[in-house]
Amino acid sequence: xxxxxxRAARGTCxxxxxxxxxxMPSAPILVFFILAAxxxxxxxxxxxxxxxxxxxxxxxxxxxxxxxxYITLSAxxxxxxxxxxxxxxxxxxxxxxxxxxxxxxxxxAEPKNKAQSRAxxxxxxxxxxxxxxxxxxxxxxxxxxxxxxxxxxxxxxxxASLYNPALPWLFPFEATSxxxxxxxVGAIVLAKRRI
Amino acid sequence: xxxxxxxxxLSGILFTIGVLGVLVKRNPIVIFMCIELMLNAANIAFxxxxxxxxxxxxxxxxIFALAVAAAEVSVGLGIIVSIFRTRESINVDEMNxxxx
Amino acid sequence: MPSIxxxxxxxxxxxxxxxxxxxxxxxxxxxxxxxxxxxxxxPGLIWIERVVIALMQDRSGxxxxxxxxxxxxxxxxxxxxxxxxxxxxSVDLKIYYLAPxxxxxxxxxxxxxxxxxxxxxxxxxxxALFTQNLTVGDVNIGLLYILALSSLQVYGxxxxxxxxxxxxxxxxxxxxxxxxxxxELAMGLSLLCVVVMAGSLNLNDIVAAQNVMPWPLKSGPAExxxxxxxxxxxxxxxxxxxxxxxxMIAETxxxxxxxxxxxxELIAGFHTEYSSMKFAMFFMGEYASMLTVCxxxxxxxxxxxxxxxNMVIFTVVPGVVWFILKVMLGIVFYVWLxxxxxxxxxxxxxxxxxxxxxxxxxxxxxLIAGFGLVxxxxxxxxxxxxxxxxxxxVDNPTLSVHxxxxxxxxxxxxxxxxxxxxxxxxGGRKLNDDPAAPAPGAENGTPGQPAGQPAGVQPAPQxxxxxxxxxxxxxxxxxxxxxxxLPVTPPPAGGAGRPNEGGERxxxxxxxxxxxxxxxxxxxxxx
Numbered sequence: 134x135x136x137x138x139x140r141a142a143r144g145t146c147x148x149x150x151x152x153x154x155x156x157m158p159s160a161p162i163l164v165f166f167i168l169a170a171x172x173x174x175x176x177x178x179x180x181x182x183x184x185x186x187x188x189x190x191x192x193x194x195x196x197x198x199x200x201x202x203y204i205t206l207s208a209x210x211x212x213x214x215x216x217x218x219x220x221x222x223x224x225x226x227x228x229x230x231x232x233x234x235x236x237x238x239x240x241x242a243e244p245k246n247k248a249q250s251r252a253x254x255x256x257x258x259x260x261x262x263x264x265x266x267x268x269x270x271x272x273x274x275x276x277x278x279x280x281x282x283x284x285x286x287x288x289x290x291x292x293a294s295l296y297n298p299a300l301p302w303l304f305p306f307e308a309t310s311x312x313x314x315x316x317x318v319g320a321i322v323l324a325k326r327r328i
Numbered sequence: 329x330x331x332x333x334x335x336x337x338l339s340g341i342l343f344t345i346g347v348l349g350v351l352v353k354r355n356p357i358v359i360f361m362c363i364e365l366m367l368n369a370a371n372i373a374f375x376x377x378x379x380x381x382x383x384x385x386x387x388x389x390x391i392f393a394l395a396v397a398a399a400e401v402s403v404g405l406g407i408i409v410s411i412f413r414t415r416e417s418i419n420v421d422e423m424n425x426x427x428x
Numbered sequence: 429m430p431s432i433x434x435x436x437x438x439x440x441x442x443x444x445x446x447x448x449x450x451x452x453x454x455x456x457x458x459x460x461x462x463x464x465x466x467x468x469x470x471p472g473l474i475w476i477e478r479v480v481i482a483l484m485q486d487r488s489g490x491x492x493x494x495x496x497x498x499x500x501x502x503x504x505x506x507x508x509x510x511x512x513x514x515x516x517x518s519v520d521l522k523i524y525y526l527a528p529x530x531x532x533x534x535x536x537x538x539x540x541x542x543x544x545x546x547x548x549x550x551x552x553x554x555x556a557l558f559t560q561n562l563t564v565g566d567v568n569i570g571l572l573y574i575l576a577l578s579s580l581q582v583y584g585x586x587x588x589x590x591x592x593x594x595x596x597x598x599x600x601x602x603x604x605x606x607x608x609x610x611x612e613l614a615m616g617l618s619l620l621c622v623v624v625m626a627g628s629l630n631l632n633d634i635v636a637a638q639n640v641m642p643w644p645l646k647s648g649p650a651e652x653x654x655x656x657x658x659x660x661x662x663x664x665x666x667x668x669x670x671x672x673x674x675x676m677i678a679e680t681x682x683x684x685x686x687x688x689x690x691x692x693e694l695i696a697g698f699h700t701e702y703s704s705m706k707f708a709m710f711f712m713g714e715y716a717s718m719l720t721v722c723x724x725x726x727x728x729x730x731x732x733x734x735x736x737x738n739m740v741i742f743t744v745v746p747g748v749v750w751f752i753l754k755v756m757l758g759i760v761f762y763v764w765l766x767x768x769x770x771x772x773x774x775x776x777x778x779x780x781x782x783x784x785x786x787x788x789x790x791x792x793x794x795l796i797a798g799f800g801l802v803x804x805x806x807x808x809x810x811x812x813x814x815x816x817x818x819x820x821x822v823d824n825p826t827l828s829v830h831x832x833x834x835x836x837x838x839x840x841x842x843x844x845x846x847x848x849x850x851x852x853x854x855g856g857r858k859l860n861d862d863p864a865a866p867a868p869g870a871e872n873g874t875p876g877q878p879a880g881q882p883a884g885v886q887p888a889p890q891x892x893x894x895x896x897x898x899x900x901x902x903x904x905x906x907x908x909x910x911x912x913x914l915p916v917t918p919p920p921a922g923g924a925g926r927p928n929e930g931g932e933r934x935x936x937x938x939x940x941x942x943x944x945x946x947x948x949x950x951x952x953x954x955x
Contacts, residue, residue, distance in 0.1 A: 165330045169338045176342050176365055180349040185357055186590055190523070192361045193583065195342075199368050202338075205330065208375045211390050213572035215371075218394050221579025222609065223364065223401050228586050229605045230405045231357060232598060234412050253351035257344050264340030282379050286387055287568045288629050294384045295391065302388050309395045316399030323406035326413075 165205060172198040185231045189224055196220045208286030335376035342369035354419050356408055360401065367397050439746065440557065443549040451549060451560055459564045462539040465752075470715045471501035476756075477763045484767040511704040516592070519701065523591035528702065528709035531584025534577040535713045538720035541570035543632040545733040545747035561632045562748065570631040571619060574724055575612075578679060581717055582608040585681070585688055585698045588710070592701035600697030603774065604688035607678055610781035611685075615675035617789030618668040621796045622660045622728045631724075635732035638663075643803060651738045659731035665799075667792045669729040671785050673761070676721040678781070680714060683766035690771055722758030723751070730754050 171194065178191035196219040203212035284290055295302050342365060349362030371390045378386020443451050475490065475498060482489025490497025515524060544562040551558065567573065582605055589601020623629060626637040639654035641647070643663055652658070661669040678685040689697030699710050726732055732754075733747025742750075772780070 161330050162334075165334060169334075172338065173341055173345070176345045179358070179361055179365060180345060180352065184520075185355055186520075186523070186587075188358050188361055190587070192365065195365065196368065199372060202335070202372060203375055206335070206375050206379050208379075208387050208390075209567065209569045210572070211371075211375060211387050213569045213576050214391070214394060216576035217572065217579055218398060219364070219368070221576060221582075221612070223398060225579075225582055225586070225605050225609055226401060226405055227357060227361065228583075228590075229602065229609075230409060232586070232590055232602055232605075234409065250352050253348055256351070257348040260347060261340060261344040264337075264344060282382050285379065285382065285384055286375075288572075289568070290384055291387060291391070295388060305392055309392060312399050313395060316402050320402040320406040323403065323410050 161205065165202070168198045168202050168205070171195075172202070186228065189227045189231060192227075193220050193224050196224065203286070206286070207282055207284075210286055210288045210291045212286075332376050332380040335372055339369045339373040339376070342366075342372065356411075357405075360404055360408075364397060364401070367393055440548045440550050442552050444552045454547060454560050454562055455564050455566070458544055458562045459540075461544070461562075461748075462542070462564060463536065466536060466539060466716045466719055467712075469719070470712050471505065473715050473718070473759055474501045474504075474711075476759065477766075480760060480763045481767045484764070505708065508704055508708045513704040513706070516594075516701050518593045520591040520593065523587050524701075525706070527584050527588035527591060528706045528713070529584075530587060531581065532709050532713035532716065534580040534584075535716035535720060538574050538577040538717065539723060540564045540577075541567060541573050541631055542720075542723045542751075543570075543635045543727050543732045544751055546632065546636075563632060566630065566632055568628075568630050571623065571629045571634075571724075571728075574631075574720065575616065575619070578717070578721065579608070579612060581679075581713075584710070584713060588702065589688075589698040592698070594701055596694040596696075597698050597700050600688040600690075600694050600700070604681060604698060607681070607685065607687065607777060607781075610778060611675040611678035611785070614671050614781060614785035614789050615679060617786065617793055618671040618675065619724075619728060621664045621668040621789075621793050624793065624797050624800055625660060625664060631727045631732070634660075635727060635734065638731050639734055653738050654731070654734050655738055656731070656736040659729060659734070661729040664729070664796055665792075667788065668796075669725075671789050671792075672725060672729065674780075674785060676725060677762065677765065678777070680717050680721055682714075682718065682762055684769040684771050685777060686771060687774055687777060692771075718759060718762060719755060722755045722762075725758055726751060726754035 175191040175194040175198070179188045179195065182188045182191060196215060200212045200215040200220070203209075203215060294300055295306060297303070346362045346364075346366035346369060349365065350359050353359050353362065371393055374386040374389045374393070376386070378384065441450065443449065478500070479489050479496070490500040493499040493503045515521065541563060546559045546561050548557055548559050550556070563570075565573070585604040585608075586601040589597040589599070589604065592598075622634060626634040628634060628637070638659050640658055641653050642655065642657035645652065656662070677683075681688050687697075688694075689699065691697075694700070699707055702710060731750075733751045735742035735745065735747075735750050
């Protein structure tokens with residue numbers, strides 16, 4: 134693996150390159166690890182912060198790094214939509230509600246349920262091991278070539294697949310528009326005192 | 329190219345953090361955020377697998393997940409606002425009635 | 429090989445200067461140019477604003493420091509820089525310090541995909557011509573990138589408002605978030621009209637699509653090709669550009685939509701507690717975002733770097749200069765509006781966004797899509813023109829694709845270009861005559877079918893039209909909720925939707941404040 138990466142990175146990999154250089158990760162892997170670290174740390178901060186505004190901010194950071202991860206997966210359109218929808222609309226909505234309800238101040242001594250927290254932690258640990266082990270077991274390194282995936286996430290590919298009547302996405306798409314309409318009406322009915 | 333399994337493991341970690349948040353937190357807004365986090369984790373997995381099989385399908389699922397998340401958040405936050413109006417508090421442990 | 433001087437007269441550059449290969453550095457040149465321009469021009473903008481407003485209000489404006497007060501903003505900057513940096517005791521320090529930075533970064537980064545100019549290079553060895561766009565990132569999601577960054581801009585304002593721990597700041601932040609969410613939709617719809625017409629999200633493609641004969645004409649004087657009449661402000665029938673201009677002013681929180689910092693009601697709104705350089709950063713961020721949205725306006729509706737008429741006296745001037753000129757005209761328009769219109773009342777602002785601009789934008793999107801079908805069937809050769817022009821300018825496609833920093837964009841363009849001419853098919857649904865497509869259709873559910881991917885690419889054009897239709901109901905969906913929990917709007921005074929009706933703000937200001945306080949009593953006690 135290391136050898137192959139090294140060859141990819143510097144053209145050839147001859148014998149005189151010392152072993153530690155061979156083990157050095159290539160640039161994409163480095164980028165992945167940085168982004169993944171940012172995503173995980175800020176996701177943890179979402180949970181650990183007591184202040185909802187800070188939680189929301191950390192979540193925005195997570196979303197941004199996830200958007201960059203999408204770019205590393207050559208899903209450009211999804212990355213842009215992720216920022217527009219999640220960071221630009223959904224999280225602004227969260228912040229708006231937090232500020233509207235004035236929940237910004239740290240919660241007044243949240244009653245801690247120790248047993249529940251401990252159970253949650255244990256459960257999460259089990260869950261995490263299961264989730265983390267699964268891909269290690271199932272995934273071999275038979276990924277497709279760069280050329281095959283290069284244009285997978287561009288706007289034209291996405292649009293052409295989404296609106297192609299021969300592919301199964303057109304009907305769910307129409308159904309989604311109805312879902313959103315229902316959500317609009319529902320939100321107004323819920324939030325407005327007199328209609 | 330970064331192996332697909334890396335993305336899958338990252339997705340698993342994020343998902344677990346989301347689950348943990350939903351289980352531990354009391355503030356429904358933060359619980360909501362953790363649900364969004366879980367959705368995002370799933371989306372990463374979708375896109376990574378889509379790349380793994382050189383299929384556009386993974387990204388299609390993400391688009392629908394985004395739409396559903398937007399709908400869910402608008403309704404959910406509407407519910408939270410209306411609960412706050414009637415109860416002056418949004419601690420989930422106090423939300424134990426079907427109708428206010 | 430013709431002489432270099434002759435080439436330069438036609439705007440053709442050599443791809444090597446000595447042994448220095450210029451082409452790969454074009455994006456970096458654009459980056460340095462945009463950053464330098466935005467950061468360098470801000471003092472100039474403030475000066476322009478003050479001078480123009482002074483002219484309009486018939487007073488003398490800045491005239492003490494430097495000739496015609498030119499150095500006044502420099503002096504102000506120095507003053508701000510040396511002011512004491514005050515941070516109140518009860519602020520949330522980290523976020524308080526972060527907010528101005530967050531306000532500034534998206535504004536600066538927003539220029540990343542603006543199409544400054546299409547540079548023509550001559551390969552010094554083969555003599556072949558090829559184009560390279562003077563853009564930082566010539567990517568297929570160019571427009572989405574700018575929209576994404578402009579949607580991130582709200583965080584600076586909201587966080588500043590919240591972290592200041594001041595009720596006026598908080599109100600300013602709340603207003604900003606609601607305002608930005610509301611007007612983003614109208615903005616997106618108006619831009620979608622252009623995207624439907626151009627068939628691409630890449631801003632360079634959109635500019636190239638404006639470089640044709642104005643619509644009803646199929647042939648005519650060459651001066652009209654790519655002229656002011658073939659730009660999208662005219663081709664999209666005037667309404668989208670009006671909607672976009674209104675939305676862009678609201679997005680940047682400028683008068684008459686400057687409710688987040690309305691000085692008569694909120695002191696200074698979200699930046700009440702900010703002083704010194706932090707305040708200056710908000711200021712710079714605001715002006716930088718003005719430049720970005722004006723740049724988008726210029727690129728989408730006003731032909732970007734294209735000269736107003738295809739005549740030698742205009743085409744001699746490089747495209748960048750035209751682009752900057754258009755941006756500056758946008759800025760002057762901003763100032764003009766600020767000097768002319770009074771501030772809107774809050775409910776009038778919401779009414780304008782949701783009840784006027786959004787429906788009109790939706791209807792117009794449908795009209796444009798239908799009109800597009802008509803017009804493509806009528807004049808398919810217009811699109812032929814586009815493809816020919818593109819192929820001419822990219823004389824040696826392999827070469828130019830090769831030099832592109834991201835080679836993927838090159839191929840996308842080809843898909844887009846090929847897709848355009850087949851748009852006209854009036855038969856609508858029957859577009860799937862492509863032999864490859866039915867095959868994957870047989871087994872819909874199987875994701876493992878490799879044919880699904882290329883087959884998906886082929887019939888792109890027709891559905892691409894529908895995309896715009898269907899996306900529009902979706903957008904209000906996630907945005908409507910932005911205002912849904914906001915019970916501030918329903919007061920009986922709501923009827924006034926006309927912008928000018930905001931009227932005398934002295935009278936309206938106290939009423940507005942009263943309504944808000946009445947509506948959410950829960951905020952009053954805390955904080």
